[in-house]
Amino acid sequence: MLKRRTLLGMGLALAVSVAPAFDAAQAQTKELVIFAAASMKNALDEAAANWVKESGKPAPKISYAASNTLAKQIESGAPADIFVSADLAWMDYAAEKKLIRPDTRVSLLGNRIVLAGGKDSTAKLELKPGADVAGALGTGRLAMGNVDSVPAGKYGKAALEKLGAWDKVRDKIAQADNVRAALLLVSRGEAPLGIVYATDAAADSQVKVVATFPEDSHPPIVYPVAVTKDSANPDAQAFLTYLRSPAARPVFEKQGFTVLNKAASSS
Template identity: 75%
Template structure:
């Protein structure tokens, strides 16, 4: 097995931030508020949740962070959660089609951007224009990104490179990670010279820097929907959702670089 592949498999399994694993029976029987959230939300959502605890006097929610696809599949398999925050519309649509969420509670909460990153001390420069070729900048290294078939950030990154005509040139030099924070860590640790992550992820790690931001017209809109799960019986679920839609949480999200949308879902 190639060393890059071993590296990705080795630490990405640990990097699900303690969250991609199935909550056990003790959690299932707990009355604490359980939130399933996309890994890219960690920094902002941890702060918002902490402020909610201080403002409301409620117990701290149990937040499980992982890739949106992994969380949606866990919900489908019966994992107990009260709220689901996805990093794209597709996986929330999936949860809705499987009757895993309360459709009326669904809100398009946030928007984001994707960027090309490098270690903070790198001298690399790249212009993300039609015909872009990252091969020279990668050298013998790999482009770190989320799984391009399932992880939202990976799907957005592949779509953007395809639109710019650069995907086929580097498709065999991609290190695919289990979630976007795993891709971020590959670059942060210097194990990949370049990576594609959300701009908010780059802002959360001082060991990386954004060298170029993808034009928004190169990929589908990056929207983070949130909804209460169908099986939630926790009265705090509605209260926490309302808090996430309020001004206090807005400050936490905007500080991290998210754009706050806070729009009820139209249909689907």
């Protein structure tokens, strides 16, 4: 069984590795600063590296964390030029708080959520109404992003409710600060199963997909992106345009994302 100390320690470690703090001095630099959902890391790191090679621009500084955490940081004055959310709700929040430029907002990518196990997992489960997710866990816990605030956690809870499995697993959840922290619990063998994005599972050789949740079991998974209201960096719009270009498409598709690339209205 997972211990609170284990979860806390790991959460702190991950916070250091994927969500570095930004000080006031950085706000004065001309480097592009991007706040992006944790599940974007592999794809966005590669896309940014390609953009640097093609444009000759300085490498952007990218901070990865849960979308809710990033939105709150921007609201508190953190210096970000671009915000990429893993759901519409937190981009809507940013729009309502007037933290982004609405005319720059687009729905960039789509994703899927899956039930993941360790690479040697023998779990077998069909995710349909009545699926015995609790039984598949045995005495272990189900790793998920926070079900009240982290997009992947909210999608996961909605899917479990739709399948009639939530009531039996709600007391067996190991909630993490972001989806990559949930993935790490499964990857390290500290949780037998976890709900993560398909792209996360594909990025970690220590996990495998046990089953994929039906698309109609949860709201559509959409990643919107926008330039922040206070950005004064002329490269912000240029980088956003690059993310929507044919050059970036293969990078996202290779990681398992669906490229949407369309204007995004508020949900």
